[in-house]
Amino acid sequence: MTDLFAARSQMAxxxxxxxxxxxxxxxxxxxxxxxEWRWRRTGDEVYLDLAKRWARGSAILFAVGAxxxxxxxxxxxxLWPEFMRYAxxxxxxxxxxxxxxxxxxxxxxxxxxYGWKRISPARHMLAGVAVAVSxxxxxxxxxxxxxxxxxxxxFRLVDGVPVDIDPFVAMLNPGSFSQTLHMSIAAYAAxxxxxxxxxxxxxxxxxxxxxxxxxxxxxxxVAVPAMIVQPVSGDLSARFVAQWQPVKLASxxxxxxxxxxxPLRIGGIPDMDSRQTRYAVExxxxxxxxxxxxPNATVxxxxxxxxxDWPHVPTVHIAxxxxxxxxxxxxxxxxxxxxxxxxxxxGIFTDRRLLGAIAVAAPMGFAAIxxxxxxxxxxxxxxxxxxxxxTADAVTPMPALVIPFAVFSLLYLMLGVVVTVLxxxxxxxxxx
Amino acid sequence: MTSLxxxxxxxxxxVLVSLTAYVVLxxxxxxxxxxDFLASGERKREQRELIAHAxxxxxxANHVWLVLVVVLLFTCFPPAFALLSTELNVPLxxxxxxxxxxxxxxxxxxxxxxxxxTEHAAGRIxxxxxxITPLILGICVGAxxxxxxxxxxxxxxxxxxxxAPWIAPFPIACGIFALTLFTFLAAVYLTVDxxxxxxxxxxxxxxxxxxxxxxxAAFGALGLAYYFAPDLHKSLMTxxxxxxxxxxxxxxxxxAIAALWLRHYIIARVAAATQATLILWGWAMAQYPAIIPGxxxxxxxxxxxxxxxxxxxxxxxxxxxxxxxxWYLFRLFKxxxxxxx
Numbered sequence: 001m002t003d004l005f006a007a008r009s010q011m012a013x014x015x016x017x018x019x020x021x022x023x024x025x026x027x028x029x030x031x032x033x034x035x036e037w038r039w040r041r042t043g044d045e046v047y048l049d050l051a052k053r054w055a056r057g058s059a060i061l062f063a064v065g066a067x068x069x070x071x072x073x074x075x076x077x078x079l080w081p082e083f084m085r086y087a088x089x090x091x092x093x094x095x096x097x098x099x100x101x102x103x104x105x106x107x108x109x110x111x112x113x114y115g116w117k118r119i120s121p122a123r124h125m126l127a128g129v130a131v132a133v134s135x136x137x138x139x140x141x142x143x144x145x146x147x148x149x150x151x152x153x154x155f156r157l158v159d160g161v162p163v164d165i166d167p168f169v170a171m172l173n174p175g176s177f178s179q180t181l182h183m184s185i186a187a188y189a190a191x192x193x194x195x196x197x198x199x200x201x202x203x204x205x206x207x208x209x210x211x212x213x214x215x216x217x218x219x220x221x222v223a224v225p226a227m228i229v230q231p232v233s234g235d236l237s238a239r240f241v242a243q244w245q246p247v248k249l250a251s252x253x254x255x256x257x258x259x260x261x262x263p264l265r266i267g268g269i270p271d272m273d274s275r276q277t278r279y280a281v282e283x284x285x286x287x288x289x290x291x292x293x294x295p296n297a298t299v300x301x302x303x304x305x306x307x308x309d310w311p312h313v314p315t316v317h318i319a320x321x322x323x324x325x326x327x328x329x330x331x332x333x334x335x336x337x338x339x340x341x342x343x344x345x346x347g348i349f350t351d352r353r354l355l356g357a358i359a360v361a362a363p364m365g366f367a368a369i370x371x372x373x374x375x376x377x378x379x380x381x382x383x384x385x386x387x388x389x390x391t392a393d394a395v396t397p398m399p400a401l402v403i404p405f406a407v408f409s410l411l412y413l414m415l416g417v418v419v420t421v422l423x424x425x426x427x428x429x430x431x432x
Numbered sequence: 433m434t435s436l437x438x439x440x441x442x443x444x445x446x447v448l449v450s451l452t453a454y455v456v457l458x459x460x461x462x463x464x465x466x467x468d469f470l471a472s473g474e475r476k477r478e479q480r481e482l483i484a485h486a487x488x489x490x491x492x493a494n495h496v497w498l499v500l501v502v503v504l505l506f507t508c509f510p511p512a513f514a515l516l517s518t519e520l521n522v523p524l525x526x527x528x529x530x531x532x533x534x535x536x537x538x539x540x541x542x543x544x545x546x547x548x549x550t551e552h553a554a555g556r557i558x559x560x561x562x563x564i565t566p567l568i569l570g571i572c573v574g575a576x577x578x579x580x581x582x583x584x585x586x587x588x589x590x591x592x593x594x595x596a597p598w599i600a601p602f603p604i605a606c607g608i609f610a611l612t613l614f615t616f617l618a619a620v621y622l623t624v625d626x627x628x629x630x631x632x633x634x635x636x637x638x639x640x641x642x643x644x645x646x647x648x649a650a651f652g653a654l655g656l657a658y659y660f661a662p663d664l665h666k667s668l669m670t671x672x673x674x675x676x677x678x679x680x681x682x683x684x685x686x687x688a689i690a691a692l693w694l695r696h697y698i699i700a701r702v703a704a705a706t707q708a709t710l711i712l713w714g715w716a717m718a719q720y721p722a723i724i725p726g727x728x729x730x731x732x733x734x735x736x737x738x739x740x741x742x743x744x745x746x747x748x749x750x751x752x753x754x755x756x757x758x759w760y761l762f763r764l765f766k767x768x769x770x771x772x773x
């Protein structure tokens with residue numbers, strides 16, 4: 001394992017681990033506030049129980065998210081000091097603002113968790129709302145910083161040195177809107193469907209259980225709109241990538257040759273040596289239509305740049321197929337849930353096929369998030385800053401990077417196991 | 433001599449203030465973990481419960497100060513951040529592991545539905561990581577203060593470049609000093625959190641013992657500085673601010689101990705926090721205008737002006753949200769005698 005590959009792997013593991021907790025930290029407070037609000041409106045104690053359980057569960061997940069997020073902020077320097085030396089002044093802005101959002105989140109989470117008896121109901125609810133809002137805001141700031149790596153802006157390069165720095169322009173870089181939108185929606189969809197899926201699974205065994213009914217309703221209320229609109233945001237992102245990162249688009253579609261009226265490839269395995277994508281189902285002109293909303297548009301292929309500027313195409317292509325496939329399943333599921341709920345309110349609790357379809361979807365949102373980040377990050381390679389700095393030039397001179405990679409992987413593996421056990425106990429110990 | 437109130441200096445001051453807040457607040461949370469580790473006597477269980485209860489609502493907010501230090505450092509002083517994270521790669525990595533283990537173990541123990549099952553293992557990890565993390569934080573600060581960062585050429589061997597700067601007497605003495613200081617802060621704060629319970633006396637005794645340890649560690653580190661960090665020692669001892677700084681620090685220490693002795697716990701808390709603050713600021717003044725002594729001054733390491741301007745505005749806007757929220761948090765959980773509720 002080369003040091004560069006070890007560093008990339010450590011970063012990948014850290015991001016893959018953190019993103020789950022970050023997404024939960026964005027969406028879970030919404031669920032818990034809705035549960036508390038329902039309790040205060042209806043007086044139904046089951047909602048209170050739900051709010052308290054979700055709050056306790058969130059507290060564990062938030063702590064792990066806060067700690068793994070701290071690891072990432074250090075790892076930017078521990079693994080990529082040259083990148084930070086260069087990009088710090090440009091992407092520091094969203095990170096500083098994120099710091100304050102993170103502060104607000106931590107403060108009000110403490111107040112929410114420990115303040116049930118100390119503050120008025122209205123203030124307690126407001127504390128929950130503050131957690132939810134600052135959660136999504138801090139997510140948006142971090143994704144803005146990532147987006148800058150895809151579409152760097154806010155500086156001029158003079159002899160390889162960034163001058164005329166404008167941190168504001170850098171923060172609001174071209175990719176920031178589509179990327180933050182896609183990730184924020186994903187957080188609600190993934191967390192919501194994961195929670196709904198768990199309770200759907202329980203409801204299949206015990207359809208009358210009010211606790212699981214309430215829990216699934218609230219989770220679906222958050223997840224379903226997000227699942228349905230996500231393809232629209234995905235389309236926006238894809239068209240953006242087509243325009244700004246044509247090599248990434250070519251990789252995620254397995255498009256080796258520049259082509260007018262390019263087909264959309266579903267599945268298939270890109271072969272970087274023979275420069276073709278085999279075994280794919282091709283929809284004629286589909287890619288041109290999706291990427292540019294014009295069936296005859298020209299799509300740039302990977303051959304438009306040197307092979308040294310390609311990412312690992314099969315990884316990007318397959319990850320993209322997984323993300324889109326899961327996204328489509330969830331969008332269709334969202335429509336099904338909506339139709340079923342509109343027909344009869346309680347229908348969704350008794351329809352075993354629908355409950356099964358929801359239960360199966362439980363891990364899908366997070367799997368789609370992981371796949372999506374694989375597309376974003378691997379698809380940008382070999383660049384750490386698209387077109388400006390190569391990942392290989394950013395890595396630390398520290399030798400034997402395989403050691404920290406192994407240590408942090410082990411640490412995360414251990415934490416993952418413990419968190420799973422703890423949450424399993426949370427869920428299994430359901431009342432009634 | 434340029435003006436003191438340059439943009440770069442304001443940003444550096446913000447880093448220092450954040451680090452101070454981290455030490456004074458989160459440092460005490462780590463110190464709490466040390467006392468969890470050292471819990472003893474007939475009220476062992478009550479001591480641990482008090483610690484968990486005192487830390488619970490605030491530790492995550494307190495932790496964020498460190499994130500702010502890191503973020504401000506890489507935004508406003510990117511070359512300094514790059515250099516530190518390269519040469520202190522190993523200890524910073526170890527510190528991170530300590531931070532992660534401490535935080536997660538605490539949360540696992542505090543929020544588990546069936547605490548008895550995880551309590552023992554998580555408690556040990558929480559306590560152990562609480563000892564190691566401050567030690568390494570102190571070592572990193574000591575390595576910076578001693579001026580050994582950025583001195584070794586890029587061609588030097590792995591040990592010379594990545595280990596020698598921090599595996600040295602002075603940084604290690606600073607690590608021990610940080611550990612004793614955090615432990616002292618925690619014991620003092622816990623006398624307030626305990627309210628009028630017997631555990632209060634336990635922590636009063638512990639605070640007085642820790643005060644002795646801080647005294648010994650401080651003079652040990654200062655003595656070693658004479659040999660291993662002569663520049664730092666010289667500015668600490670012979671600057672025009674030396675006398676007021678040392679008098680003020682000494683006075684805070686004396687007040688803290690006297691207040692503990694006389695059982696004026698709130699005064700002891702304020703004095704102990706003041707003492708820690710003055711120690712940190714003494715270090716900062718001693719190395720001013722350097723940010724990494726011997727390698728970068730604050731100006732040399734600072735980001736372009738546009739970034740600094742933006743950072744100052746972000747700090748102002750952020751503080752407008754942060755300070756009222758923090759005030760609310762601490763008023764809720766830290767003003768009255770903290771009874772479980």
